[in-house]
Amino acid sequence: MSKSNESNDVVQFFVGxxxxxxxGYLFMQNVEVYSSSIFTFRLMGRDMDGLIFxxxxxxxxxxxxxxxxxxxxxxxxxxxxxxxxxxMNLHLYWRATSLFGTLVIFILLFGGVGLLAKVLFANxxxxxxxxxx
Numbered sequence: 001m002s003k004s005n006e007s008n009d010v011v012q013f014f015v016g017x018x019x020x021x022x023x024g025y026l027f028m029q030n031v032e033v034y035s036s037s038i039f040t041f042r043l044m045g046r047d048m049d050g051l052i053f054x055x056x057x058x059x060x061x062x063x064x065x066x067x068x069x070x071x072x073x074x075x076x077x078x079x080x081x082x083x084x085x086x087x088m089n090l091h092l093y094w095r096a097t098s099l100f101g102t103l104v105i106f107i108l109l110f111g112g113v114g115l116l117a118k119v120l121f122a123n124x125x126x127x128x129x130x131x132x133x
Contacts (some may be wrong), residue, residue, distance in 0.1 A: 013120075021112075026104070026109075027105050059078050060075060
């Protein structure tokens with residue numbers, strides 16, 4: 001491998017990293033996150049707030065009453081259900097931006113990811129177009 005190819009790859013890596021971080025930051029600044037009622041469980045059109053905690057409470061009681069693998073699994077599944085419920089009640093909205101701003105964000109983000117992928121997954125045998133000595 002020649003010295004110029006190594007330095008070129010390092011420069012491309014850091015340029016890609018800076019582009020990805022800048023594009024990711026701008027992307028996250030333009031997304032607004034709202035949530036509806038977080039712990040809502042709907043049953044036949046009615047909101048059952050707090051009902052999502054019943055399996056967790058029952059599994060914690062079972063965990064202290066009889067400590068075994070089933071109680072651990074039930075407790076873990078209850079926590080997963082609560083986390084999934086929180087995530088499912090999030091609403092993401094793209095803030096109004098100009099077409100130019102949106103293009104800059106996506107070019108920075110995906111162009112940076114492309115440069116990083118090019119450097120990280122380069123084939124030293126030169127099959128991707130580069131010829132290493």
